[in-house]
Amino acid sequence: MIRVYVESIGLMAPGLQGWTDSKAVLTGATTYNGQALPRLSPTYLPPTERRRASTSVRLAVQVAQEALEASTRDAADLATVFASSDGDTEIIHNLCTSLATEEKLISPTRFHNSVHNAPAGYWHIAAGSPASSNSICAWDQSFAVGLMDAAVQVSTEQRSVMLCAYDMVVPEPLNKVRCTSIPFATAIILSAQKPAQGLAELRLSLKATDNDVSKVNIVELDNLVSKNPMARALPLLSRIAGKDPGHVLLQSTGSQKLCIEVDRP
Numbered sequence: 001m002i003r004v005y006v007e008s009i010g011l012m013a014p015g016l017q018g019w020t021d022s023k024a025v026l027t028g029a030t031t032y033n034g035q036a037l038p039r040l041s042p043t044y045l046p047p048t049e050r051r052r053a054s055t056s057v058r059l060a061v062q063v064a065q066e067a068l069e070a071s072t073r074d075a076a077d078l079a080t081v082f083a084s085s086d087g088d089t090e091i092i093h094n095l096c097t098s099l100a101t102e103e104k105l106i107s108p109t110r111f112h113n114s115v116h117n118a119p120a121g122y123w124h125i126a127a128g129s130p131a132s133s134n135s136i137c138a139w140d141q142s143f144a145v146g147l148m149d150a151a152v153q154v155s156t157e158q159r160s161v162m163l164c165a166y167d168m169v170v171p172e173p174l175n176k177v178r179c180t181s182i183p184f185a186t187a188i189i190l191s192a193q194k195p196a197q198g199l200a201e202l203r204l205s206l207k208a209t210d211n212d213v214s215k216v217n218i219v220e221l222d223n224l225v226s227k228n229p230m231a232r233a234l235p236l237l238s239r240i241a242g243k244d245p246g247h248v249l250l251q252s253t254g255s256q257k258l259c260i261e262v263d264r265p
Helices: 019-026 047-052 055-069 089-099 108-113 118-127 142-157 219-226 229-242
Strands: 002-013 079-083 133-136 161-167 184-191 200-208 246-251 256-263
Touching: 002 019, 002 055, 002 142, 002 229, 019 229, 047 118, 055 089, 055 118, 055 161, 055 184, 079 118, 079 142, 089 108, 118 133, 118 161, 133 142, 142 161, 142 184, 142 200, 142 229, 142 246, 142 256, 161 229, 184 229, 219 229, 229 246, 229 256
Parallel strands: 079 133, 079 161
Antiparallel strands: 002 184, 002 200, 161 184, 200 256, 246 256
16 A cells, blocks of 8 residues: 655636636535536646647646645746646547648647647756656546556655646547547655645555546536546545545446555655
8 A cells, every 4th residue: 555645736627627616516514516617727837838838738737736726835946747548639630631641741839739748848848847747547547547656656765756737639530439528637746754734645556446436526526537538536536625535436447446545644
């Protein structure tokens, strides 16, 4: 079992714009209203990089910036794990469209943004950070795998790690084979030592079990899980927002499930 502490969280999705404003929705104290996201322009990126960044990069950096600003960490020293099940589907669509034309002209900027670790690259360049960074893809289980990867690093290296998990809408015609219909992103900063103003203590382990994965008790939020793989984080985020001890079970790879015991920090 691995023990880590949640120091801060960033969150961005329709009707869940920012961790602080979303806590009441996640606990059911406020009714969910799934209004669309505005165009994101994270100030953490320098103006030139902000203009070059794709929608997916801006989404990832937005939640990472929120988590960082709510923590006591220096971005330059913060190791990261960036997790996405689909990568930058907007860029993939644009590249495929270009390759389907007679000229087959590829935009250098789009090609630059097409690699799976582009958001991590933008973040670490902006932070001037030489800290380690993993970019993970594990299909629908990308959040659970990314969380476990980050927790293992925290435990073994005794350092703080930020998990940033994000996926954008998949455009037509790609959505015929991969239907991700809403944007969703969250960033979680994990620490080895109990922070002064932490959000939760997590105890994580992998188990082979036939027990059903956890659901969100609020129907409107639970419906988001089928619309974006990263929304599988919602049972955990809802538990943390409610501040009540409890158990969360997330599907991991193969027959394994990620068992998370959530307690007050």
